[in-house]
Amino acid sequence: MDRLDVEILRLLQQDSTQSVAEIAEKVGLSTTPCWRRIQTLEKQQVIDKRVALLNADKLGLNLTVFVQVKAAKHDVVWLNQFAEHAKNIEQIVEFYRMSGEYDYMLKVVVADMQAFDVFYKRLVTGIDLSDVTSSFAMEQIKYTTALPVIS
Structure with a gap:
């Protein structure tokens, strides 16, 4: 480039x-x-896709939650099962496998605490998890989808 x-x-x-x-x-x-x-x-797939970025507040999605998950098992079968489970939950907008104490980090966007409770129950149903902890964002200080592009 x-x-x-x-x-x-x-x-x-x-x-x-x-x-x-x-x-x-x-x-x-x-x-x-x-x-x-x-x-x-x-x-070359440098440009992956072109999309419209929506305003979460205007859609009533006022609560961002970072959910950390510890795996119940550390094998490919469990990983594939969990990945498929998480992919089917639309409130999960980002999903990462992590190093450190927790195995996975999910970024979840919902309307409010009640909606998060519904999401949480769906997340933990039908999948064996060792531990789940959640942190609620109080303020968004920076948000961008633009990647740093260097020549």
Whole structure:
């Protein structure tokens, strides 16, 4: 990737609804070469997808919870079962396998404490977990989906 690719990626991360002509003008290219670069970045899967970012507060999703889980077992069968279980719960917006004391970290977005309780009961039903602990976000200080792009 050269500096033009990096700048195209920065612009797309800021607003993916910009036209190719607008992006081309901002990076100093004509439309066709800019379009080709974007197509190449998509083919290389540098650009994974283009989506709309929704406002959680406007949707009434006012509570963000970080849930840490200790595995009941440490084998591939249990991991696959837990991963499939978690993938089917739409309130889980991020899901990581971790190092350290807890094995998994889930980022959960719900409307309120009552909705979290419903989520929690669904999470622990039908899956063998060793320990689950939750931390409730009191304030979001920084949020971005933009990745640092370096040439």
